[in-house]
Amino acid sequence: MTQLPTQADAIVVGTGAAGMSAAIRLKKLGLSPILLEKTDAFGGSTAVSGGAVWIPCNPHSAEVGHADDSKEAALTYLSAEMGNRMNAPLVNAFLDTGPEVVRFLETETEARFAARALGPDYHPDLPGGTLGGRVMDPLDYDARKLGSALSRLRKPIPEFTVLKGMMVGRTDLGQLPNMHRSLSSFVYTTRVVLRHLNDLLRFGRGTRSVMGNALAARLGKTVHDLGIPIYYESALAGLEQDETGRVQGVTVEQGGQTHRIATRHGVILASGGFPQSDSLRQQVMDHARNGGEHHSMSPMGNTGDGLTAAEAAGAIRGQNNLNAAFWTPVSKLRRPDGTKVPFPHLFLDRAKPGLIAVTADGQRFVNESASYHDFVSGMLRAMETGAKDFFLICDHRFIRRYGLGAVRPFPGRLSPFIRNGYVTQAASLADLGGALSLPADTFAQTVTRYNTDAATGTDTAFDKGGSAYNRYLGDPQNTPNPCLRPIDQGPFYALRIYPGDIGTSIGIVTNENAQVLDANGTPISGLYAAGNDMNSIMAGSYPGPGITLGPALTFGYIAASHLARNA
Structure with a gap:
């Protein structure tokens, strides 16, 4: 375990996209930052994510046929998403600086991106929505480097x-x-x-x-090439302030010992939010507070260290978000060692033709091809009216062609998942409903209505396949609707799902410079936040793929730039 320093120009907490973006920018501006990492590996949530980066008017959008995108269109779209919750100064800072950040990263680091010609915003029918260009993917990377x-x-x-x-x-x-x-x-x-x-x-x-692992590897390569030290297994325990309230250092837990590190110019918090903290989740998630299961896909170390330390220093957390987290439905998979882990149902199965989602009353409750965030929002609405159990339902043709959760399509093996109870199999839909204790008549009516609609190509209940985003995720070979097909070829299968997340949206309130604000709206001198430690500029909405990593990279860069200017 590397001995911690006693002082640094700047201290960055966390080694995900936001933290590494900030550290690299600081180094390029002539400062000598250090990175504190709670776990034994760098990359944070970024390294286990899909890696999408949402930045309107990015330098690659024109290359894929979207030169007509504009800041005005993006503002219109985000305004339609957030309404009066939109923090205009922060959103403008993101839209103005995001393209600059991409150019900086591609010039000064190993990071490389490609925009998606077809990659719709999650609600492309809203004013200002687009079908592509705004979302980029990191290029694959040879991590041997x-x-x-x-x-x-x-x-x-x-x-x-x-x-x-x-x-x-x-x-x-x-x-x-x-x-x-x-x-x-x-x-x-x-x-x-x-x-x-x-x-x-x-x-x-x-x-x-x-995907996200490539982005983490590319940024990590630059961090190491620049000689920016990463101190592993070093958890933030608190912030130290002088008599004026300026943050002048941190306390860190490492190896059972508490250490103090002074900072000459400031601290940037980018520790990943609090998705793995049961106590903090229960404060902001009604279903968790009421005893419902909730599972996060974020690393186990993301327990709110940054938020807790900032609040102790006078910071406040966001209070007006539409949602507390960036939701995704998950199933629970038993590993060979017997442990159970969440598996996210992001986009590979739900939107495909021949699947519905039902509650324990045997009725559908949501457009299954909606974004993962919107799907769980539907689950939470159903829970408000008493629903507790949720299932995905499909037939044999579906599961062998598309897979279901952790079950891979043919030639992947299906029988082990039946034996370990991950999926339930039955010869008929009636038997499947019986195995799940669903009301027989209601469940039969639900499937009959869906199958009738599937034959015509129009879902009269929830409009599955009704938007460009829905159809983008469907099966283009299935007509007339790429998201609809009857569930009629036995045997039949069910999979229990739960609310989950890929990160928290509630975080530390900042201004457009990523400076942390106190209850009076005054910046706490020397303290910044970015990534999921920062209250989401999307105010708990989820406009498109990559709306966490785009702002994370951008506000890590903005925080570093402001810190350096005031050094």
Whole structure:
């Protein structure tokens, strides 16, 4: 364990996208920052995320046919999403600085991005919404370039990998399932698999980083190349202030000892929010407070250290957000060692044709092809009227073609998931409803109505497949609606799901410079917040893919720039 310093120009807490963006910017501006990391690996939530980065008018949008996007259109869209909750100064700072941040990262760091020509905002039919260009993906990265730091790169969630740790990216999703039907897919798959097997022999892990892991690896490479020290297993315990209230240092828990580190110029909090804190969740999530299950996909170390320390120093948390977190439905998967872990249902199954979601009363409650955030919002509304249990329902044709949660499409194995109870199988829909204790008549009516609608291509109950975003996630080979098909080919399957999240949206209130504010709206000198420690500029709404990482990179950069200007 590396001995902590007693002083630093600037202290950045957290090594996700926001923290590393801030540290790199500080270094490039001539300061000598340090990074504090609570766990034994760098990358934070970024390293286990999908990696999408939402920045309107980014430098790559024109390359994919969206040169007509504008700040005005983005403002219109965000205003339609947030209404009077929109903090105009913060949103303007993000929209004005975001493209600059992309150029900075691609010029000064290993980070590289590609915009999606087709990647709709989550509500593209709202004024100002677009079908592509605003969301970017990090390019895949050869993590062998990290050298000795490779062992510190946070590994992806095991259930998102194949063959003992081979990461699967967006390109892979189109190639791997077709390896038996396409020569080019077979060649692609063979090359990727052989590379991975070689990695296992040489490094004991996969090194072809994709999605969020690629972004973390790319930023981490620059952090290490610049000589910015990362102190691992060093948890923020508190902030120290002088007699004027200026933050002048931190206290850190490392190896059972408390250490003090003084800062010459300031502290930037980017520790990932509080999604893994039961006590903080219960303060802001009604269903958690009322005893309902809730599961987060964020790293276990994200327990609100930044928020707790900031509030003790006089900061306040956001009070007006639409939602407390960025929701996703999850199922619970039993690992071979017997432990249960959450598995997120982001987009690979729910929007596909031939699936519905029902409550324990046997009725649908939401458009299944809505964004993961909107889907859980539907669950929470149903819970307000008494619903407690939720299930995804599909038939055999569906589960073998598209998979279901952790169950992979054919040729992936299905029987182990039936044996361990992850999915429930029944010969008929009536038997399936009986196994789940659903009201027989209501459940039968629900499926009959859905199947009738599926045959016509119009979902009269919830308009599944009714938006461009819905159809983007459906099966384009299924007509007339890529999101609708009857559930009629036995056997039939059910999977229990729960509310979950990929991070908290409630955080520390800041101004447009990422300065932390006190109850009077006055900046606390020397203290900044970014990433999920910062109250979301989206006010708890979820306008599109990457609306956490885009602002995280941007406000990490903004915080560092302001700190350096006032050093």
